[in-house]
Amino acid sequence: MADIGAHGGGRRVKNGQESLGASPGMTLAESLRQKLEGAIAAGHLEPGSRLDEQEIAQRFGVSRTPVREAFRLMAANNLVELRGRLGATVRSIKAQALIEMFQVMAELEGLCARLAARRVSQAWGAEIGEIHQRLVAAGETGDIDVFYDINQEFHEAIYEASRNTFLADQTRKLRNQVAAYRRRVTRMPNRIADTVREHEAIMQAILAHDPERAHSAMRDHVNLLGDNLLDFLAAFE
C-alpha cells in the first residue's frame, strides 16, 4: 500500500483497474453509480448478487467512501438493496413483485400515452413514425439487441410527448428497475411481431388524438409484456 500517495487526491489508475470513463466535474460516487447501474441493466451484475465494497473500490481504484455513497444513491433508484450491516445486494425482484410493478408501469405508461394523445403536434408524428420504421426494419433483420434499443426509443419518445417531466422520470425509473428482467424476454417466439403490432395500435391512437384508446392500447401492451415475462420466468423455476 506504500506506493499509493499519502492521503486524499492523488488518485491514479494502476494496471488491471477499470476506468470510470471520463467524469469531468462529476464526483466519483456519481460516476460509479452510472457505471454500476449500466452493468445491472445490461445483466452483467445478476440480481441477488452481493456488492462487495472493497472489491469494487479496488476494481475502480478508489476508496470505499465513494463506493458506499454510490450504493446509497442506487438504493434510491431501487436498484440496490441495503440490509443494515448485512451488506448491499443487487435488488432481486420476486415474481409477485414483478406482477405488482408491471401493474403500476402499465398505468404510468398508459398515462403517458393518454397525455401524449392530447398534446402531440403533427411534427411529432413524423418522428415517431421514423422510429417505428427502424423498429420494423430491426425486426425483419432479427437483430435482437438493436430491436431492444429501438423499442426503448419508442417508449422514450412517448414519455417525452406526455410533456410531464415528472411522469417521464418516474416511468423511466420504473422501466430501469425491471430492465434486467425485461431484456431476457425479447427473445421469446412471437414477441417481436407482437410488439410491432401493438406499437402500431398505440401510435395510431395517439396520432388520432384519442386519449382513451391510447391509454388502453399502451396499458395492454405493457401488461402483455408482463405476462410474457412471467411465463418466461416460470419456465425457469
Next chain:
Amino acid sequence: MADIGAHGGGRRVKNGQESLGASPGMTLAESLRQKLEGAIAAGHLEPGSRLDEQEIAQRFGVSRTPVREAFRLMAANNLVELRGRLGATVRSIKAQALIEMFQVMAELEGLCARLAARRVSQAWGAEIGEIHQRLVAAGETGDIDVFYDINQEFHEAIYEASRNTFLADQTRKLRNQVAAYRRRVTRMPNRIADTVREHEAIMQAILAHDPERAHSAMRDHVNLLGDNLLDFLAAFE
C-alpha cells in the same frame, strides 16, 4: 475537541445535542434520515434551505459520514437535492412540478382505489368506517393537526387495501414528497368539509365494489386537493 474519544465507536451525547430517539440495531445514517425526513414533512426545514453537513453532524453528535449517507438516502426519495460541491438543499418544488406530481399522484391513488374496490373484504369496511368517523369528529372539533393525521390514515388504509405493496410504497413516497406543501393547504376555508364529502364518495364506491367509480372518485379528490394547493401557493407569489 479533545474531550471526544479518540476514534470510532465511543459516541456520547453532550448537552445541547439532539438525540436520535433510540435506534436499536439501526444505523446512524438511517436514524438521521428518519429524523430529517420528519422535519421536512413537518415543515421545520423549509424547501430550498441549505443542509449543512457539519452543523447537522454537530447537532446530533455524530460525524459527517453518516450525515452524508443520510443525504444520499434522502436524495433517493427526492426530498433532497445534491448539487455536486455546491451542497445539499431541501428540495424545492416549483408550481409546474407540483402540477405534474399531482397528475401522477391522482393516477396512482386512483389505481389504489380501483384495486381496493376489487379486493376488499367486508371486515375492512368496519376499519375504514372507524377511521372516517374519527376524521368527521376531528373536523367538527376543528383540530387541524389531528385532522391531517387521520386524513393520512384514511389514504394509507386504501394503499394497503390495494394489496399491491409496490404500488403502496410508490404512492406513499410521492405523498411524502409533497407533504411539506400539502400541510399548508389543510387550513383553507372549505377544505375540511370537502375532504369529508369526497372521502365518503370514495368509501362508498370501494365498499360497493365499483372499481371505476372508486378510481374516478379518488382521482377527483386528489386533483381537487392539487387545485386548492396551487390556488394557495398562487396567493403567495
Next chain:
DNA sequence: ATATCGATACATGTATACAAAATGGCACCC
C-alpha cells in the same frame, strides 16, 4: 465609485483508521 482580480476561508469530496457486528469454521458436548 464600481468592477475585476486575487488571496483567504470554508464546505464538500475522498482517503484512511478504528470499532463493532456478522459470517464461517472449529472444537466440544450431547
Next chain:
DNA sequence: GGGTGCCATTTTGTATACATGTATCGATAT
C-alpha cells in the same frame, strides 16, 4: 454422528485527516 457454542476472519459502520473546489471579502485599477 449431529448439533451447539465459541473464536477468528471478514465486512460494514463510523470517525477523522487531507485535498480540492467554491464563495467571500478586500485591494487595486479604471
